[in-house]
Amino acid sequence: MTTTTKNMTEECEAILIASRNYNIENSIWPTDVITINYLLTQSAAMKTVYDELSALSAQQRAQFLDQLVGTLSFWSPENAIEMRAARDRLIDVNKKISTLAKDLADLLEERSAIENQHPFNSNTHYHIVNVIKEASRDNYHFRSFLAEPLQALAGQFDLKYWPYLPAVIKEIGDDADAAEIYATDPRTEAATSSNRSSKADFVRAVLSMIDELKDTPGLNFSQDFSVSDSAMADIVNTCLKLSAEELVDGAHVKNLRHREKRSL
Incomplete structure (x- = not known):
């Protein structure tokens, strides 16, 4: 009508x-x-x-x-300017994550080598499960539902079955390095x-x-x-x-x- x-x-x-x-x-x-x-x-x-x-x-x-x-x-012109700046910053942040992750992975490798070759230990994380547990200590849902099964799984499979910490960090860096930035909606894509x-x-x-x-x-x-x-x-x-x-x-x-x- x-x-x-x-x-x-x-x-x-x-x-x-x-x-x-x-x-x-x-x-x-x-x-x-x-x-x-x-x-x-x-x-x-x-x-x-x-x-x-x-x-x-x-x-x-x-x-x-x-x-x-x-x-x-x-999607006003002012917002489009801000969106462009955010996109550029996201590109820069991913580049920095890639660089820092590589440096951190190298340092973790070096720390392991020192501890394996000399009679010293810094009592730091070496197992991914320990990292997950400590990072989730304030997460009620993790503590209530995942902590116990994950610990049981860690006890069932020894260290060789789990990702090596430097490899985890390296993967984060590789992922950031390969990131493709895109708008999540058509209007943002059009406006920028x-x-x-x-x-x-x-x-x-x-x-x-x-x-x-x-x-x-x-x-x-x-x-x-x-x-x-x-x-x-x-x-x-x-x-x-x-x-x-x-x-x-x-x-x-x-x-x-x-x-x-x-x-x-």
Whole structure:
């Protein structure tokens, strides 16, 4: 069932108000509340966007608006910058783990060699089970359910059946060295796919959001569903609070969409 565009702004804002009130009553998603409050002050600027939702069912409009609010709250250009920084830091951390693990494994090997070759002992861990037990001493679930069976297993099989501590550390390093960093959701992947941060990050996130809606079973979005270039420009200009000098138009969005298609 479709709805005429006559009162579409009122209908869309009623959806936003209901969502905001629910979040407030349940003390959840405070960032979404801030986003909705802002959108409710932008009725005129968002009119074209709301009008284009008239062909959707009430459930689909609610889903679209809910996801748009979430995209603005969590995939804004500022957040995309932070996400890129986190990704770069994760790469760096894995490199450091790889290097430090190799150094630690070498030191563990050297300690064992010294203790085996000389009449000295540092009374340190040599069995993986002891490491697990000590590392889990504050873990109630381990102490209650795993400690006893694990100790029994350690008594049943001598040291040659268990991984050597330096080998365990080396494996942690090898795993970090081979790590492949990837986004855990399509919108993050879209918002951080370019090398440099820009308004295009948010456009890509919104386009990814629309693709997710179309691919979600039960929502029944048509695979042809989209928002026009001009409506997308209104979303960008309004949601990102762009100044007069920063505004984008439909042609800008159209060019971005074409570039994205060519990169696929």
